Amino acid sequence: MFRTQPAQNSTEFKSDFLIRSTFGVSLVSSLLLFPLCINSFIDGRNFDGAFGLFTCCLFVINAIACHRGRYFYWLNIVGVVPAFILGSANGLFSLGVMGSYWPALCLFGIYFILPFKVAKFVNVIFLIIIFAAAYHTLENEMFFRFIVSLTAVSFFIFLSMKEVTYSQNVLKKQAMTDPLTGALNRVDLPQSLQNAIDECKKYQTDATLCVLDIDHFKRINDEYGHDMGDKVLVDLSKHIQSLISSKDTLFRVGGEEFVILMRNTSLLEGKLTADALRDTIKSLNMLENKVITVSIGVTQLKPEYTWKQWMKQSDEKLYFAKEEGRDRIVA
Numbered sequence: 001m002f003r004t005q006p007a008q009n010s011t012e013f014k015s016d017f018l019i020r021s022t023f024g025v026s027l028v029s030s031l032l033l034f035p036l037c038i039n040s041f042i043d044g045r046n047f048d049g050a051f052g053l054f055t056c057c058l059f060v061i062n063a064i065a066c067h068r069g070r071y072f073y074w075l076n077i078v079g080v081v082p083a084f085i086l087g088s089a090n091g092l093f094s095l096g097v098m099g100s101y102w103p104a105l106c107l108f109g110i111y112f113i114l115p116f117k118v119a120k121f122v123n124v125i126f127l128i129i130i131f132a133a134a135y136h137t138l139e140n141e142m143f144f145r146f147i148v149s150l151t152a153v154s155f156f157i158f159l160s161m162k163e164v165t166y167s168q169n170v171l172k173k174q175a176m177t178d179p180l181t182g183a184l185n186r187v188d189l190p191q192s193l194q195n196a197i198d199e200c201k202k203y204q205t206d207a208t209l210c211v212l213d214i215d216h217f218k219r220i221n222d223e224y225g226h227d228m229g230d231k232v233l234v235d236l237s238k239h240i241q242s243l244i245s246s247k248d249t250l251f252r253v254g255g256e257e258f259v260i261l262m263r264n265t266s267l268l269e270g271k272l273t274a275d276a277l278r279d280t281i282k283s284l285n286m287l288e289n290k291v292i293t294v295s296i297g298v299t300q301l302k303p304e305y306t307w308k309q310w311m312k313q314s315d316e317k318l319y320f321a322k323e324e325g326r327d328r329i330v331a
């Protein structure tokens with residue numbers, strides 16, 4: 001089970017989509033299925049009616065959960081999917097050709113209530129079971145037509161959902177990336193800091209945050225032009241990426257301000273990395289006849305910090321580094 005709030009940042013795009021689609025499928029299915037259950041009871045098909053009512057309850061629980069921003073993965077896997085399979089097979093057994101509409105709808109439903117990676121496999125299992133049921137209930141010619149049409153439906157849904165998932169990933173990447181430097185932008189920063197805080201609490205590890213700002217960047221723009229200013233930002237970002245460890249994450253949070261989230265890193269280690277960054281950046285010839293310096297605020301996570309407090313502490317240290325004359329680290 002996971003929980004989301006209304007899409008605040010891009011990390012939540014995907015789960016938010018799943019919650020909305022599961023809500024839609026569950027609500028519509030429960031509303032459509034309910035009259036059919038009543039009809040089954042009236043016709044004396046009590047088993048069908050009871051089974052339909054049970055499935056309705058699963059949909060209602062799902063719809064309420066999704067409405068509250070929750071997604072019950074296991075309810076779908078062990079409840080709704082088996083209900084889809086049993087319901088479709090039962091439809092074929094009791095209604096014959098008339099019952100062959102349901103499997104196609106269920107194939108769609110599966111892609112809307114499960115993550116794409118899981119839905120692909122569940123669909124294959126669904127097809128195998130339904131083909132076995134159809135083999136026992138449909139005439140030869142009808143059986144082959146059924147196989148061909150259902151396989152085609154399954155494949156077309158797969159293609160559409162693959163495209164949707166791909167577009168989601170592209171959008172997510174675009175929303176999270178700073179187009180100039182390729183570093184992450186501030187969209188995902190709160191969630192990343194929160195994840196780091198949760199990790200530290202869970203595994204009793206350290207994490208350190210560096211806020212780095214180019215000194216007198218306005219002068220660089222004024223003296224060398226905005227394009228050269230951009231080039232400095234791009235070069236600087238590349239150098240930082242090459243100097244930090246693969247477990248560290250770089251964000252560009254403002255014009256010439258960067259944040260480096262260092263997981264599994266103590267204050268001392270963070271300070272050493274910040275020192276190395278400051279020295280290396282200073283020695284790079286990013287602009288002719290101009291030494292570029294940076295100021296850095298370094299803060300180790302304390303157990304009582306929220307992500308906002310952690311960020312605020314780091315910003316304050318950067319502010320002191322600027323106040324004390326720039327080209328320095330305050331930790």
Ligand SMILES: Nc1nc2c(ncn2[C@@H]2O[C@H](COP(=O)(O)OP(=O)(O)OP(=O)(O)O)[C@@H](O)[C@H]2O)c(=O)[nH]1
Nearest residue numbers: 213214215216217218219221226229230255256322
């Ligand atoms: N070239 C370029 N400049 C930018 C970009 N974003 C912000 N800036 C410039 O960055 C400059 C930031 O200036 P300030 O906030 O005064 O800071 P500073 O000159 O670096 O001074 P200190 O931070 O106090 O050392 C402004 O001139 C902005 O126009 C960008 O994407 N590209």
